[in-house]
Amino acid sequence: MRWRHLHPGELDHERLWLAVTVCAAFIGWGILASGLPTPRCIWHEMTGFPCPCCGGTRTARHLLAGRLDAALSTNPLVFLAFAAVLLYDIYAASTLLFRLPRLRLEEVPHWLGNGVRIGTVAALLANWAWLITRRM
Amino acid sequence: MQYHIARNGQQAGTFSEEDVRSKLLLNEFSPSDLCWTEGMADWQPLSVRFAQTTSAPVAADTGAINPYAPPQASAGQPPGSDAPTGSGDRTGPAWEQRATLGIPRAIVDTCKAVLLQPTQTFATMKRDGGIGVPFAFFMIIASIAIIVNQIYGTIFQGTMLSLMSGLTAGTGSGDQPLPAAAMVGGSVVAGIIGMIAMLIFVPIWHFIWCGLMHATLMMLKGANHPFETTFRVASYASGAAMVLHLVPICGGIIGWVWAMVVTCIGLGKAHDTSTEKGIGATLIPLAVCCVLVVGLYAAVFGTLVAAAAKSSGN
Numbered sequence: 090m091r092w093r094h095l096h097p098g099e100l101d102h103e104r105l106w107l108a109v110t111v112c113a114a115f116i117g118w119g120i121l122a123s124g125l126p127t128p129r130c131i132w133h134e135m136t137g138f139p140c141p142c143c144g145g146t147r148t149a150r151h152l153l154a155g156r157l158d159a160a161l162s163t164n165p166l167v168f169l170a171f172a173a174v175l176l177y178d179i180y181a182a183s184t185l186l187f188r189l190p191r192l193r194l195e196e197v198p199h200w201l202g203n204g205v206r207i208g209t210v211a212a213l214l215a216n217w218a219w220l221i222t223r224r225m
Numbered sequence: 226m227q228y229h230i231a232r233n234g235q236q237a238g239t240f241s242e243e244d245v246r247s248k249l250l251l252n253e254f255s256p257s258d259l260c261w262t263e264g265m266a267d268w269q270p271l272s273v274r275f276a277q278t279t280s281a282p283v284a285a286d287t288g289a290i291n292p293y294a295p296p297q298a299s300a301g302q303p304p305g306s307d308a309p310t311g312s313g314d315r316t317g318p319a320w321e322q323r324a325t326l327g328i329p330r331a332i333v334d335t336c337k338a339v340l341l342q343p344t345q346t347f348a349t350m351k352r353d354g355g356i357g358v359p360f361a362f363f364m365i366i367a368s369i370a371i372i373v374n375q376i377y378g379t380i381f382q383g384t385m386l387s388l389m390s391g392l393t394a395g396t397g398s399g400d401q402p403l404p405a406a407a408m409v410g411g412s413v414v415a416g417i418i419g420m421i422a423m424l425i426f427v428p429i430w431h432f433i434w435c436g437l438m439h440a441t442l443m444m445l446k447g448a449n450h451p452f453e454t455t456f457r458v459a460s461y462a463s464g465a466a467m468v469l470h471l472v473p474i475c476g477g478i479i480g481w482v483w484a485m486v487v488t489c490i491g492l493g494k495a496h497d498t499s500t501e502k503g504i505g506a507t508l509i510p511l512a513v514c515c516v517l518v519v520g521l522y523a524a525v526f527g528t529l530v531a532a533a534a535k536s537s538g539n
Binding site: 098105106109141142209210 | 432451453
């Protein structure tokens, strides 16, 4: 993991994912603001239990309305994912604007890689348990 | 000092000078492997650059290619490669040779190869060269499929509305039936809006989907090549399967399922990992996003198995 400038011709992840996330945010905002119907979770309707991403749309609605506490309690993992995307976009926009070196995950230590893997699975399961407990 | 290492016609990554020396001593690198670092005019065999570490210099034809001169070469195209478009024998699919084949034939050949011979196709798929080329393939077919599907939808919807308005009365406001032309016109406008929305939504979702798959593949320790490789597999697999969406009614679901199957195979072959990890990278994001999808798979496969058992019992 190190900071470096892009090699010539190397895929510019910052530019790519900034564009993708900003476009996705505009589309999501457009759908929610226009009152178009949002997808329903058939798993939830069939079983009565939430799927791991249930409440994602409501979290986005709360965020758009500025209700951070409600967004966090609706689906904490989706809330954190939105926050992570926002942080990444700030980083990406900064590197593009000021031509800064980029963070690249090269030669990630095994302990760190395994830690991220275990942490991600644990976070997903804990979030799902939270949603089931609350019967979202 | 960081060195870019190329082996067997492919870039093996960037390593520090110490790492290169230790890997040479451990025989993880061969003296004939090539290296390049800033300040070097061209690639050199490790035996030349690290003469003290290696015992005997190995002559290697580095050609006159500076990998950082043209952008395409720098993104992973190895030095000394005869093939101008790929690394080693990875030059496929046909879309990569569209300049010589022509675009229509390249599309047809690529779709046939991806859908009917996915193992062979992805085992020889070019892993580098940017994301623009496969994305163009995906978008051409996706755009055609979206437009044709909206036309189907508009025709079916319009026909149904015409029939309903003729059969029923009092469905409009004030118990006045809406004129059929107005209903069909509304359906056409909705179809055009839907088509434009899909043309914006589909490419955005494609990038997000590829990112999720690559992240999952990294979680499974199966991502032996960069995001570009995953994107290429998904673009060719989804693009080719989009052709099936041109079949009315059932084409969409068949195309979707086949795209999943081809993507699983493709990720395994392109990343030099197991097909099981390819399956995991394709299905786990779906399962996490909505467990329903797994239930749907189970239902479809369960139905197929039950039907097969019933027919064999008879």
